[in-house]
Amino acid sequence: MTINVIIAGFKGRMGSTAVEMVKQDQELQVAALLDPFAEEKEADGIPVFTNKESMQGISADVWVDFTTPQVAYENTRFAIENGFAPVVGTTGFTQEQITELSALSAEKNIGGLIAPNFAIGAILLMEFAAKASKYFPDLEIIELHHDKKKDAPSGTAVKTAELINQVRQPKKQGAADESETLAGARGAEFAGFRIHSVRLPGLVAHQEVIFGAAGEGLTLRHDSYDRSSFMSGVNLGIKEVVKRNQLVYGLEHLL
Amino acid sequence: MTINVIIAGFKGRMGSTAVEMVKQDQELQVAALLDPFAEEKEADGIPVFTNKESMQGISADVWVDFTTPQVAYENTRFAIENGFAPVVGTTGFTQEQITELSALSAEKNIGGLIAPNFAIGAILLMEFAAKASKYFPDLEIIELHHDKKKDAPSGTAVKTAELINQVRQPKKQGAADESETLAGARGAEFAGFRIHSVRLPGLVAHQEVIFGAAGEGLTLRHDSYDRSSFMSGVNLGIKEVVKRNQLVYGLEHLL
Amino acid sequence: MTINVIIAGFKGRMGSTAVEMVKQDQELQVAALLDPFAEEKEADGIPVFTNKESMQGISADVWVDFTTPQVAYENTRFAIENGFAPVVGTTGFTQEQITELSALSAEKNIGGLIAPNFAIGAILLMEFAAKASKYFPDLEIIELHHDKKKDAPSGTAVKTAELINQVRQPKKQGAADESETLAGARGAEFAGFRIHSVRLPGLVAHQEVIFGAAGEGLTLRHDSYDRSSFMSGVNLGIKEVVKRNQLVYGLEHLL
Amino acid sequence: MTINVIIAGFKGRMGSTAVEMVKQDQELQVAALLDPFAEEKEADGIPVFTNKESMQGISADVWVDFTTPQVAYENTRFAIENGFAPVVGTTGFTQEQITELSALSAEKNIGGLIAPNFAIGAILLMEFAAKASKYFPDLEIIELHHDKKKDAPSGTAVKTAELINQVRQPKKQGAADESETLAGARGAEFAGFRIHSVRLPGLVAHQEVIFGAAGEGLTLRHDSYDRSSFMSGVNLGIKEVVKRNQLVYGLEHLL
Incomplete structure (x- = not known):
């Protein structure tokens, strides 16, 4: 029909x-x-x-x-x-x-x-990331964009972080006594986890959420190339x- | 309690x-x-x-x-x-x-x-892959293991493929007239999609499911390092x- | 000047x-x-x-x-x-x-x-891959292209394999008694190592060479998005x- | 002999x-x-x-x-x-x-x-990264380690950055007017490029150098799993x- x-x-x-x-x-x-x-x-x-x-x-x-x-x-x-x-x-x-x-x-x-966003892949990534964060509270977000982008982190990364934060058991990650010898190395802190923003020519819009636990890792990545x-x-x-x-x-x- | x-x-x-x-x-x-x-x-x-x-x-x-x-x-x-x-x-x-x-x-x-498998990450990967395949019927599986492994593809890859096959709309991927100049390059066919098995020293047990659609890609990866x-x-x-x-x-x- | x-x-x-x-x-x-x-x-x-x-x-x-x-x-x-x-x-x-x-x-x-190829990144990848293969004879090539591509593996992958083969110490990789339960899973054989071709919509032209050795791995990847x-x-x-x-x-x- | x-x-x-x-x-x-x-x-x-x-x-x-x-x-x-x-x-x-x-x-x-470092893979990565930076001055380093590591960035990342800096044509990357809405998102600055440090359980010692140029990308990654x-x-x-x-x-x- x-x-x-x-x-x-x-x-x-x-x-x-x-x-x-x-x-x-x-x-x-x-x-x-x-x-x-x-x-x-x-x-x-x-x-x-x-x-x-x-x-x-x-x-x-x-x-x-x-x-x-x-x-x-x-x-x-x-x-x-x-x-x-x-x-x-x-x-x-x-x-x-x-x-x-x-x-x-x-x-x-x-x-x-x-719908503010019609990219199914981006929406699935957020949904999967939120669900995985229930079982793997240790995670970091790396978002990668072209080098004309002015703001960091990206709106999508912040939205992903917010969705994760609604279900993730609160936890401050990393070694208790960790320190940066170069400021900013550990990225931006959001609710105890970190967000990193990469900006390079050639890139379009990409996002990776990496989860770690004893003996294993889970990585979710979305690549957006064009409209x-x-x-x-x-x-x-x-x-x-x-x-x-x-x-x-x-x-x-x-x- | x-x-x-x-x-x-x-x-x-x-x-x-x-x-x-x-x-x-x-x-x-x-x-x-x-x-x-x-x-x-x-x-x-x-x-x-x-x-x-x-x-x-x-x-x-x-x-x-x-x-x-x-x-x-x-x-x-x-x-x-x-x-x-x-x-x-x-x-x-x-x-x-x-x-x-x-x-x-x-x-x-x-x-x-x-439970035949207690690795939460591996189970989440399968669940996410099956869900994503509803919206992205074009996908390939790459599984990577140590070079002592005798069978290919891995049992986990086959199980992932079966779960995907239960929900994915049937489709034969790739160009209709594609051909291999070296036999096996396109991997193993499973229900119209492909599975590739990498074997290298240093690796333990890893699996990637890559989805592609117009202008975007979604990649799910699980790394298992030890018991x-x-x-x-x-x-x-x-x-x-x-x-x-x-x-x-x-x-x-x-x- | x-x-x-x-x-x-x-x-x-x-x-x-x-x-x-x-x-x-x-x-x-x-x-x-x-x-x-x-x-x-x-x-x-x-x-x-x-x-x-x-x-x-x-x-x-x-x-x-x-x-x-x-x-x-x-x-x-x-x-x-x-x-x-x-x-x-x-x-x-x-x-x-x-x-x-x-x-x-x-x-x-x-x-x-x-010059038959002006992509500096692709040329560097080949050069680096050939050099690494001197020290890491265990390697596999994964090349990924859009799903309209008819031939597999790609010409670049074959050229990379040839350059590697000129310097790599001959070796047949994988377990001596490995077997495929689904034909083609282990990819195409080239001089003892394997080449895998992924074809998906959304992809353009990408190539990964993965090296493995006891306790470590080295991965080289080139992504080509446009002319x-x-x-x-x-x-x-x-x-x-x-x-x-x-x-x-x-x-x-x-x- | x-x-x-x-x-x-x-x-x-x-x-x-x-x-x-x-x-x-x-x-x-x-x-x-x-x-x-x-x-x-x-x-x-x-x-x-x-x-x-x-x-x-x-x-x-x-x-x-x-x-x-x-x-x-x-x-x-x-x-x-x-x-x-x-x-x-x-x-x-x-x-x-x-x-x-x-x-x-x-x-x-x-x-x-x-030799202060016997890991061939790590040394090759540094050498390749330095060479690539001659042609691709836009790059970022992402290093990933277990979450017990106290210092960030890693010594290997700093050494890699120093080697790159010896041959790379000086350039401050990113948009001229870029700004962080969450402090640290853009990572640590080193000679105009950025270094990001990820810390998660399950990881061991990994480093990625990502290069970007118009229409292409080159990624070099080393994974170290054990001694x-x-x-x-x-x-x-x-x-x-x-x-x-x-x-x-x-x-x-x-x-």
Whole structure:
């Protein structure tokens, strides 16, 4: 059974990549396209719209949204009310908006997803790292990025550390009397464990969580090379929301 | 609250390592020791027995068993009947024996564990690999062992592959028209994916599962350096069986 | 002192990348451009030519050549005769042509480079691997590429294996009585050691050489992400040929 | 041709391991043993001595010394004067002593080695890292050790950094305006590059040097698991000193 997909913001970088992804999956079909900047009436036989109101009554299952924070909330609300399960990659939702949209979706018995991160690999890494930290409280995080990155540690490393900290039994690692002969060698401390940030040309975005215990080690690593990595998450989102009956925040709830 | 532990087979290599582990954990205490080859009546103040029948009525919570296939079934049955939750590392149980012991434990409302593998890291790796394969059907396994190992691939690699195969969507990987200019380069095929076995001096027992998708990669690696790695699993087993009310087969059921 | 560079084949993919690289290096300057398909007379103030004969007498130090096998030999000869040290990435030279061009360059007292591979990292990896194999005869090669690659093992892996084989003391690795329960698990055999080829989406071109000895391991890994990696080798070539007085074949001779 | 080896300090941990290593190599033979604590007159048919003076005139080629700083200088001098090429793993030599012993060995036309580190893999890693840093000035060092280690970074990491610094073109890495949101995340700075120290149970002694450049990466890693790793260096030293005619300091001079 084919899933019919509307793509809002199809002129943007993420939106146009999503169009390609949908076209290449035989289980999916593009039903309509929306972008205020579109000048054409149709693209490859697919109807193109410049305002959402004209899209009422279209036969579609899912509303993929890569628009702007200014319109994403209204778009998502519109999608739910018209029976299109939303898959939203646009950022900027408040907690109140998410709660309200989730309630609305439950009332309408329609699934949905708002996701700040569509990289399945990164989300699995965080989930696995948190679970492993229950049994291996000794761990260090090494994140590696290109050398144009300004902040250290990365947001993903901090988020991973927070998730670990929710389940890990508190422990200050390392020798009690350890000392640094060169300041910073032991990295940044976070809740008793350490985070190291490597910055080198050629690298893109990588993260390793290393666990150690008597006689063994467990290492989890995610490598992100380019934007195409997000599309497997969008694809998964489309296929999952049609089976659900309430909007969730975070791709991890669909894994 | 201290957990009192009987250790059966305490003269053996695994049994004696277990005694040390229990002694070093402040939440645990050795209640009694059993080994037909013991000549002493007590060891460090702990009573020593040479046959299990003399141990009825001892005040203990858990029965750790590292004995022999010949006696392990009878020992486990004895433990359950006398209210000691068994944690059994001895191999050789038949499926019928496991089913029967599990039923008996449920009847007696007592927890228990029979585990062919106590390495928590190896078990987590398998669990994570199986879960990741749901989203990343493209994967390869590389296992690395010392160069005295005779069989390839390792039993752990095959077991990992089987667990992956239960959940992974079938797919034959690689280019449709790929060919080997040197036979064996692409490794062993298992259900459409590949397993590679590295053998080198200096290595102990290591396994990597590498997943690839558009623009990203996920790598899971376990390194096992020595026998001490099993003790964290025995420790976990002891602490978990006292909270349960039925015997399970496989440490993964307590994670 | 600025090095003046002619770029032949500047309309092609490699040639145009070379133009950008030269422009971004303050020690280098583009002196002139050559391409039979050029229609402009100049580009950014740099004179553009469509045939090499018109370039005699130009003031330049180095001739970078990313043209075609059909013209590269004549181009290189022309460059040497006109006092431009050639740095040639075009393939298809015969051994006789290389010998002749090298002799001609020596006669003219001019440096030069013809290189089948400009990736410094890949060349260093091969050199290091060969040296390490003198002391660690136990090794395995794992090469990892995208899953569209048709041949296995990769040409780079075979070349690395050949270089190792020239210096490594012959040895058949692994347990004498090892056996495969799944055919191919132990990889391809090459002179007593093994090569494994991994193919996954998301990967580009990667190679690992793992050495093992009693109590230790040494791992060398090269990751190639995109074409830009070749430019550091071209840059190095330009800066080295102006110091030399004979053409060499292979970037390794300038390291 | 068999090389006859005297082992001084054969009752110690390193000395006794050296005896085993020599016995297992068919090209080597134990000629005599020395240790002031020895009570036996011979061991497995090999003559045992408790003072070096009694050993004059013994037929041997090499003097392996794993004794104590108090006697190592006198032992080495004695060895050279009696025609035994010294291979010395004992520490505590002053620069003056080394210079003097080297001069004495040249005078006597005898090879020799005093080595603070016999791990060939660690020495190769340093040599390769220094060479790669000529072409890839962007690099970071990650060293990983067991969590009982008190100092960070490790001595090996600092030595590696110093060797790199002798040949690397000076450069301050990372984004010009990078900042740490958690202090220490970017590691310790050494001459413009960074060193990170990981400490976890289960680890032994490991070091990784990661190089990055446009579109590529090069990673060198050494893993040291146990003391046996030193013996390949001792073995190499024995076989090399007999071909030389002057004592050197540092195993790298024999590679």
